[in-house]
Amino acid sequence: MAVSSNNDWQAGKNVLECNKYMLDNQLYCDVKFQVGKAGRLISAHKYVLASRSSVFAAMFYGGLPETSDVIVVCDIEPEFFEILLSNMATSFNDDWQAGKKVLECNKHMLDNHLYCDVKFQVGKAGRLINAHKYVLASRSSVFAAMFYGGLPETSDVIVVSDIEPEVFDILLRFLYYENGEVTSTTVIGTLYAAEKYAVKELVNLCRSYLESNINEETVCDILENSRIFSMTDLFSKCLIFIFRSKSCAEKVFESQGFLQCSKESLEFLIKDDKLPLPEEMIYKSFIRWAKHNCAREETVNEKSADMRKTLGSLILHVRFPLMSLETFWKVAGENEVLSDKEKIQISRLIVGYSVKDTSFITTPRRTSKPVKLQIMRIKNETTDCSWNVQGSIDAIEFEVNKPLLLHGLVLYGSDSLSYTYTIEVKLLSKSKTTLAHVSEKRRTESTKVFQVNFDEPCNITPNERYTAWVKMIGPQCYRGDYCDCVDYKDFIFKFFHSNESTNSTNVISGQIPGLLCCLEE
Incomplete structure (x- = not known):
C-alpha cells in the first residue's frame, strides 16, 4: 500500500489506530520476513512484535x-502471518x-525500559x-521526521x-498509553511539549x-499562555470572564496573576x-x-x-479624561509617571477644553450593564400555602453551564398580608464549604415571594455543583411545583436533590423557587 503524503497523519488517531496505520502503510519498518512457500516479503516493526x-x-x-536482513518463515502462509501481525498491533498476546x-x-x-532504542537528556539537570x-514516530510527526526523515x-x-x-514523562505516558493526567503545575509545560512535538x-x-x-x-496566567500558543478561542473566553462584571474584573486586577501578565496581554x-x-483603578493596577x-x-x-519606561504605551490607554479633576490629581498627580505637560493636558480635557493632538482617549468605555433577574424553576x-417551616433545612443543588454572579x-x-420569618441562608460549594452566609435574622414581608440577598455576590463556575441552603421559622408558606431544568437565553440551569434538605424540599416540590442572578447581556 502506498505511503500517505500527509505529514501529520498521527493527528486525531489513538495508539491502536497509529499502529494499524504504520502496519498498513509499512512506515518506518525495521524487520523483514520471507513468508510461506512463495517467499512473500512482509515488513514489520521489532518494537510491536517484541x-x-x-x-x-x-x-x-x-x-x-x-541478525539476518530477512527472517525466513516458510511454515506460515502470508495471509495468516498478516492476521498475526494485525492482531499483535491491535489486540492480545502471551507470557508477560x-x-x-x-x-x-x-x-x-515504558515503565520497565524494555528494548529501548533511543535516549533523551531532559531538563536543566539532564x-x-x-x-x-517506533512509539514516538507512530504518535508524533515531529518524532517521525526526527528518526526517519531525510536527515x-x-x-x-x-x-x-x-x-x-x-x-x-507526561508526554511519553500520553504517547504510549494515552494517559493525559495534568495538574495546575504541569499543564502549561505539558502544553508547550505537546505543541513542540505536534501532539494535537x-x-x-x-x-x-x-x-x-x-x-x-x-485567568491572567491562562490568558497569557493562550496568547503565546495562539489559542484564540481560549483567549476570548478569558476576556469574557474578566469583562463579565465589575466585581470579577476588580478581583482579577488585584490578583497576583495580574502582576505576571506581559505588556502585550495587558494591552488587549x-x-x-x-x-x-473605573479608570483610577486601572491606573493604580x-x-x-x-x-x-x-x-x-x-x-x-x-x-x-523607570516605571514610565516599563509601562510604555500602556499609560496612553488609561482614559484619564474620564476621571474627575479631583480624582485625577489625587491618584496621578502625586508621582512623576506623567509629565507636567501631560498632567496639564489631561486637566484641560477633564474640564471640557479641546486639546490639539492629544494622545489620551476621551471616549467612554461601552461596558454592558449587568441585568439582575430571578431564575425561577x-x-x-x-x-x-401549607409548607411547614419550623427550623428544618430546605436545600436544593444546582449547576449552570456559563459563569454568572449569584x-x-x-x-x-x-x-x-404581612408575615415575619426568622431566616438563615447559605450557599455551599461541592465540598460543602460556605461561600455565602446570611446570618439568622427576622424578615417581615407581604408578597408571595421575596428575595434574600447575599452581602457580596458569589461567582458561579460553569458546570460546578452548588447547594442553596435555607432555614426558616415562621408561619406556613407556599410550596412550589418545579421543573429540574430552566433555560434562559444561553444559560442552562439544572437542579438536583440535596442531602442537606431535611424538610423535604427537592427537585419537584418545596421551598426555594428561584435564584437571584446577575447576567451580562
Whole structure:
C-alpha cells in the first residue's frame, strides 16, 4: 500500500489506530520476513512484535539476537502471518505480554525500559529518559521526521533542555498509553511539549483543562499562555470572564496573576471598551504592575521615570479624561509617571477644553450593564400555602453551564398580608464549604415571594455543583411545583436533590423557587 503524503497523519488517531496505520502503510519498518512457500516479503516493526510476544522479544533482544536482513518463515502462509501481525498491533498476546492489550504492553515496556532504542537528556539537570523510536514516530510527526526523515537524528543521546522531566514523562505516558493526567503545575509545560512535538490530542486536553479552571486567580496566567500558543478561542473566553462584571474584573486586577501578565496581554485588556472598571483603578493596577516589574529587573528602580519606561504605551490607554479633576490629581498627580505637560493636558480635557493632538482617549468605555433577574424553576403557579417551616433545612443543588454572579435566593412567603420569618441562608460549594452566609435574622414581608440577598455576590463556575441552603421559622408558606431544568437565553440551569434538605424540599416540590442572578447581556 502506498505511503500517505500527509505529514501529520498521527493527528486525531489513538495508539491502536497509529499502529494499524504504520502496519498498513509499512512506515518506518525495521524487520523483514520471507513468508510461506512463495517467499512473500512482509515488513514489520521489532518494537510491536517484541512488546506482544516473548518469542519475538527473545528473537530481537535476547542473548543471541537475530541478525539476518530477512527472517525466513516458510511454515506460515502470508495471509495468516498478516492476521498475526494485525492482531499483535491491535489486540492480545502471551507470557508477560499475555492478557495485556496494546496500551498495557506499551505501558509495561515504558515503565520497565524494555528494548529501548533511543535516549533523551531532559531538563536543566539532564536526566536520562529511555524510549522507543517506533512509539514516538507512530504518535508524533515531529518524532517521525526526527528518526526517519531525510536527515535522521544520529546522536546517541538527544538533548531536550527546554522541557523538565516531569512534563516529558507526561508526554511519553500520553504517547504510549494515552494517559493525559495534568495538574495546575504541569499543564502549561505539558502544553508547550505537546505543541513542540505536534501532539494535537494532548494540546486539546491541556486546552480543556485550562478552560475548565478559569477563575479570578488563574485567568491572567491562562490568558497569557493562550496568547503565546495562539489559542484564540481560549483567549476570548478569558476576556469574557474578566469583562463579565465589575466585581470579577476588580478581583482579577488585584490578583497576583495580574502582576505576571506581559505588556502585550495587558494591552488587549485595557484597549477593550468592555473593561468594566473605573479608570483610577486601572491606573493604580498598572502602577502596581510597573513597580513589580521594576523590582524584578535588577537594573531598574521603582522610580517614576523607570516605571514610565516599563509601562510604555500602556499609560496612553488609561482614559484619564474620564476621571474627575479631583480624582485625577489625587491618584496621578502625586508621582512623576506623567509629565507636567501631560498632567496639564489631561486637566484641560477633564474640564471640557479641546486639546490639539492629544494622545489620551476621551471616549467612554461601552461596558454592558449587568441585568439582575430571578431564575425561577416554577412549573405551575401554586395556591398551596401549607409548607411547614419550623427550623428544618430546605436545600436544593444546582449547576449552570456559563459563569454568572449569584446575588441571593428567591423564597416563598405566606398568604398573610404581612408575615415575619426568622431566616438563615447559605450557599455551599461541592465540598460543602460556605461561600455565602446570611446570618439568622427576622424578615417581615407581604408578597408571595421575596428575595434574600447575599452581602457580596458569589461567582458561579460553569458546570460546578452548588447547594442553596435555607432555614426558616415562621408561619406556613407556599410550596412550589418545579421543573429540574430552566433555560434562559444561553444559560442552562439544572437542579438536583440535596442531602442537606431535611424538610423535604427537592427537585419537584418545596421551598426555594428561584435564584437571584446577575447576567451580562
